[in-house]
Amino acid sequence: MGPLFPLGVIGDELNMLIGFLIGIGFGFLLEAAGFTNTRKLAGVFYGYDFVVLKVFFSAAITAAIGLYLMNHYGLIDIDATFYPKTFWIPTLIGGGIMAFGFITGGFCPVTSICAAVTGKIDAMIFVLGAIIGIFGYAFTYESMWEELRNSGAMGRVNIAEWMGISDGLFILILTVVAAIIFFAVSIIQKKVTANSDYQL
Amino acid sequence: MERSKTYMNSYLAGMLIGLFMIAAYYFSGEGLGASGALKSVVVATVDVVNHDYAKEASFFAARVQNEENSPAKSWLIFEVLGVIAGAIISAAFAGRLKMEIIKGPNITNKKRLIFALIGGLLFGVGSQLGRGCTSGMVMSGMGVLSLSGFIGLMAIFGGGYVLAYFFRKLWI
Amino acid sequence: MKKFDVLYVSILLVGAFWAFIVNSANDEPIDRVPPCDLLDIVSQTDKFITTDELARRLMSDDPTLVLVDLRSKTEYDKYSLSGAINIPLENILNDEFADVINQDIQTVVFYGNSSDLSAKAWMLTKRLGYSHSFILLGGLNRWVETILRPRPLKETASRAEFELHSFRKAASSFFGGGSSLGESTSIKRIAAPIKRKKKSAAGGGCD
Numbered sequence: 001m002g003p004l005f006p007l008g009v010i011g012d013e014l015n016m017l018i019g020f021l022i023g024i025g026f027g028f029l030l031e032a033a034g035f036t037n038t039r040k041l042a043g044v045f046y047g048y049d050f051v052v053l054k055v056f057f058s059a060a061i062t063a064a065i066g067l068y069l070m071n072h073y074g075l076i077d078i079d080a081t082f083y084p085k086t087f088w089i090p091t092l093i094g095g096g097i098m099a100f101g102f103i104t105g106g107f108c109p110v111t112s113i114c115a116a117v118t119g120k121i122d123a124m125i126f127v128l129g130a131i132i133g134i135f136g137y138a139f140t141y142e143s144m145w146e147e148l149r150n151s152g153a154m155g156r157v158n159i160a161e162w163m164g165i166s167d168g169l170f171i172l173i174l175t176v177v178a179a180i181i182f183f184a185v186s187i188i189q190k191k192v193t194a195n196s197d198y199q200l
Numbered sequence: 201m202e203r204s205k206t207y208m209n210s211y212l213a214g215m216l217i218g219l220f221m222i223a224a225y226y227f228s229g230e231g232l233g234a235s236g237a238l239k240s241v242v243v244a245t246v247d248v249v250n251h252d253y254a255k256e257a258s259f260f261a262a263r264v265q266n267e268e269n270s271p272a273k274s275w276l277i278f279e280v281l282g283v284i285a286g287a288i289i290s291a292a293f294a295g296r297l298k299m300e301i302i303k304g305p306n307i308t309n310k311k312r313l314i315f316a317l318i319g320g321l322l323f324g325v326g327s328q329l330g331r332g333c334t335s336g337m338v339m340s341g342m343g344v345l346s347l348s349g350f351i352g353l354m355a356i357f358g359g360g361y362v363l364a365y366f367f368r369k370l371w372i
Numbered sequence: 373m374k375k376f377d378v379l380y381v382s383i384l385l386v387g388a389f390w391a392f393i394v395n396s397a398n399d400e401p402i403d404r405v406p407p408c409d410l411l412d413i414v415s416q417t418d419k420f421i422t423t424d425e426l427a428r429r430l431m432s433d434d435p436t437l438v439l440v441d442l443r444s445k446t447e448y449d450k451y452s453l454s455g456a457i458n459i460p461l462e463n464i465l466n467d468e469f470a471d472v473i474n475q476d477i478q479t480v481v482f483y484g485n486s487s488d489l490s491a492k493a494w495m496l497t498k499r500l501g502y503s504h505s506f507i508l509l510g511g512l513n514r515w516v517e518t519i520l521r522p523r524p525l526k527e528t529a530s531r532a533e534f535e536l537h538s539f540r541k542a543a544s545s546f547f548g549g550g551s552s553l554g555e556s557t558s559i560k561r562i563a564a565p566i567k568r569k570k571k572s573a574a575g576g577g578c579d
Binding site for chain 3 (some may be wrong): 209211212215
C-alpha cells in the first residue's frame with residue numbers, strides 16, 4: 001500500500017532514484033509536448049495554441065482519477081502524501097504575480113528549466129531572474145512577506161468537501177467541464193490560426 | 201500550417217504526465233514541482249556564505265536548522281535533475297536541441313531577454329508567496345483535489361487572461 | 373489527429389465516471405456503523421474485562437495495555453490507576469486522542485467509577501469502527517472492592533474462591549491498596565501520547 005517511501009516500504013536511495021526517473025519522464029513529456037517554446041506556452045492566452053490548457057487539465061484529471069481510485073481500492077493512503085495546505089490569500093496574490101511573470105516571461109519554473117537546458121537563451125535568463133527574485137524575496141521576507149504568506153490559513157482543504165459534494169462527483173464534473181472546454185478551444189484555435197499564418 | 205507533427209499529442213502527453221504524477225505519489229508521496237528546487241539553490245548559497253544568518257532569518261531557518269536533510273527537499277532535487285535529463289533526451293530526439301531564442305515576431309531579441317528576466321523575477325517572488333508554482337502547487341494540488349491548487353489555477357489563468365491584452369505585442 | 377484527441381478525452385471521461393460510480397456505490401461512509409450491526413456488536417459479551425483480569429495484566433507489566441480514565445480531571449488527580457491517561461468522556465472523540473484509542477495492536481481499557489462511563493465511551497468508539505477496546509466491568513468501584521480491598525472470605529469458600537482471594541490480596545499490596553488509598557506517590561500519571569503518523573517525510577514540491 002502506497003505511498004511507499006513515507007510508509008517506510010522503500011529506502012532513501014531507492015526513493016531518490018525513483019524521483020530521478022520520474023523526473024526524466026516528466027521532463028521528456030514536457031519537452032515533447034512543446035513546453036520549451038514560449039510562443040506555444042503563451043498561446044493559451046491569445047487563442048492560437050491551447051497546449052498548456054490541454055496538458056494541464058489532462059494531467060490533473062488523470063492524476064485525480066488515478067489517485068482517487070487507488071485510494072478507494074486501498075492501494076494508497078492519500079493522508080500520508082504531500083497535500084498542500086490551503087492559504088487562500090497568498091496563493092491568490094502569488095498566483096496573480098505569477099500570472100504577470102508568465103505573460104512577460106513566457107515560462108513557469110519547470111518549463112524554464114526544460115527550455116534552458118535545451119538551449120533556449122531566454123529561458124536561461126528566466127531561471128536567472130527567478131533565482132534573483134527568490135533572493136530578493138528571501139532578504140525582504142521578514143519585513144515584507146512573512147505575514148502575508150501565512151495569512152488565509154485554512155489547513156488541508158479538499159475542494160469537493162469545501163463545495164459540499166463528494167470527491168467522485170467533483171471529479172466527474174471537472175472532467176465533463178474540461179471535455180467541453182477541450183472541444184471549445186479546438187474550434188477557437190482553428191478560427192484564430194486560420195487567419196494568421198501562425199507557424200507553431 | 202502547424203508543424204505540430206513533431207510534438208506529442210497534448211492530451212496524450214497530459215495523461216502520461218498524470219501517470220507519472222500518480223507514480224510520484226505512489227512511490228514517494230510527493231508532487232511534481234520545481235520552484236522548491238530553485239529555493240533550495242538560494243538557501244544553500246546563503247547557507248554557505250553566511251551560516252549564522254541563515255539559521256536566524258525566518259525564510260531560511262526552517263530549512264537550515266533541520267541539520268539532517270529533509271527527504272522531501274532532496275527528492276525534489278533529484279526529480280529536477282531528472283527533468284533536465286528528460287528534456288534534453290526529448291529535444292535531442294526531436295532535433296530541438298539548439299541555442300536559440302523563440303519569441304513573437306514583433307519584438308527584438310533584446311527586448312525578449314529583458315522581459316524574460318522580469319518574468320523570472322516575478323515568478324520567483326510569486327511562487328514563494330503563493331507557496332508553489334504551476335506544477336507543484338497547481339497541478340499536483342488539483343491531482344489530490346486540494347482547494348489551494350484550484351485557487352492557484354484561477355489566480356494564474358485568470359490573471360493571465362486579464363494581463364494578456366496589455367502584453368500582446370510580446371507574442372503576436 | 374482529431375480522432376486521437378477524441379479517444380484520449382473519452383478515456384478521461386470513462387475514468388471520471390468510474391470514479392463517480394465507485395464513490396456513489398460506496399456512499400455509506402466507512403466510519404459509521406449501521407444500527408443492526410451495532411446491535412450485534414453491543415451484544416458481544418467479550419467487551420468486558422474484569423478487574424481481576426486487568427490486575428493480572430498490570431502485574432505482569434503487559435505493555436499492550438492502554439488505560440483510559442474517563443472521569444473528570446479532578447477525580448483523576450485524586451486517584452487513578454497507575455499509568456492511566458485521563459480523557460474525560462466529553463473529549464473522547466477529539467482528534468488528538470484518535471491515535472491513542474484507535475488501536476490495532478494495543479488494548480484500550482476504558483474505565484470510570486462504574487461501568488457507565490466506559491460503556492458510553494465503548495459504544496461511541498465502536499460506532500467509529502475502533503476495535504481492541506474494553507470496558508472495565510464495574511469500574512473503579514469494583515476495582516476497590518475486589519483488588520484494593522478484597523472482602524475477606526468466608527470459611528466455607530471453595531478452592532477456586534480461595535485462590536482468587538489470594539490473588540486479590542497479592543494484587544492489593546501490589547497496587548498499594550489496604551487501608552490507605554490516598555497514596556498517590558506510586559501512581560504514574562502519563563499524558564496522552566501524541567502519536568504523529570509519519571507524515572513529515574512527504575514535505576512538498578514547492579514550499
